[in-house]
Amino acid sequence: MLMVTGNNLLWLSLIIFLTINTTTLAQPNFIDYYCDHKVTINTTFERNYKTIFSELPTTNNGFGFFNLSVGTGTNYVSSIALCRGDINPDVCQNCLNDSIVKVQQVCPHKFYTIAYYELCWLYINNFTILGNTNIPFYTYNSVGQNTTNVSLFNGDLRPLLERLQGEAASGGSLKKFATGNATGPDFTTIYALVQCTPDLSSQECSDCVQTLFNQITTLFNGLVGGQIFSHICHMQYDITKFYNDSAFVILPSPSSPSPSTNSSISPVSLPPPGKKKNTARYVIIAIVSVIVIVFITIASCSIFMRSRNNKESPPSQSKPQTSSLINLITFILLLSKDILGAVFALITTEY
Incomplete structure (x- = not known):
């Protein structure tokens, strides 16, 4: 019979927490950042603000410049991001993705945000950014x-x-x-x-x-x-070389202007945020939910069986049975970690 003690449950819960958060806490620190002005929860402005994070990485102009504005009036949110001009497309997208994750950690629900990495930077505000040459700070x-x-x-x-x-x-x-x-x-x-x-x-x-x-x-x-x-x-x-000799061309998406286009860049408008597809997000939620459900099911059954058959189980069998359960769940968690890593890699490639 498989049994789990209270200490083992605590240990296994810690493994789950570390496994699920390993990929999401891997972003490096910003060189510098600033944030201000709290976002009001459960408002149209908040929905537009969240849309910036999910959709900005899809607006590449073909050369590492991203811009997106969502909403109108008091619900207006604007954003830009720029990659350093000598880096390749994968590095550019990864830098922006890291910025989006990291800024939500260090500036939760702050809509006036500017953050700098060595290879890219991100700026979000509630007024039009494109064409605004005022430099509030450096x-x-x-x-x-x-x-x-x-x-x-x-x-x-x-x-x-x-x-x-x-x-x-x-x-x-x-x-x-x-x-x-x-x-x-x-x-x-x-x-x-x-x-x-x-x-x-x-x-x-x-x-x-x-x-x-x-x-x-x-x-x-x-x-x-x-x-x-x-x-x-x-x-x-x-005095030490820090850039690439040849700047990589970042291929534009089908909806982006071609390099020969001479028209000026304008903000990208989006449909209402409720209509966008978040397939990758749903996949992650589903995987994490399955992991948690499997763990809870195994732990609950074990505790129930132990309570029911406690007197029937020789004490000498307790440690081997507990070890078997721990080995089983550890295997499931390691497998789940690989799956989560693959999903996050897929999302990065998709962006």
Whole structure:
């Protein structure tokens, strides 16, 4: 007869908790993030807010830029996301997916949200984001040690950044991104990257990047590496190469504009959130439910049989029987973990 003690039940419950949460808690920490303004529960605004998380990853313009707006008036929610221009499609989608999961953990039900990873960033608000060049704040990250000659280093860095500023600003309406290098003092090589969201005009991109450049001497004066983010532009430099030589082309979905299209990007409108399909989500819920049901069924039957036949079971058989049950359920949990991992991999590929 199989038996489960109270301590074993606690141990097995812990295994279930860890198994189910292993894949959902794997997102890295943001470089920086900010969130504010609570979302009111059970409202149209909340439904629109949740739609952003589920549908934004499907709006790729073909070059790693995502934008989505849902609702009107007081129920309006807007969002954009941008991947760094030198990463491949899989890395881009995974970065955005991680951002969406992580931001809901660190900023639960906050609709004013901006979060930065090294390779992508995400911005959500309740006003139109596209075309809004106001920079409410920026974040920065210093890298490396001090240079031996600050004036010479800055003298070599400035022309490089200005050149990349012009190259990025001259990009089309699908991508504004540039990388390059220059020789610095003491035979060092300075590598740099500049990027803007592609909805900006050439002048808007240039002005945004210039705003970041103006902070370099204050934030990084003498440092051989640094990066500054705003929600519409980004710059980074270092004496260690940190970008790919050739930028990967992210193939657009059938509904996305082709790279030859010169029309400006506009927000993507969606049908009411209640009509969307959440097949992947339902699959996960179903799998987790089956796991829990199997466990509860086995545990309940074991406890019932133990209560009923306690006097008939020799004490010497208790430990082997308990061990058999533990081995059985551990096997089921490990199998379930593999299934969950496969489902999450399928969802990532689908996005």
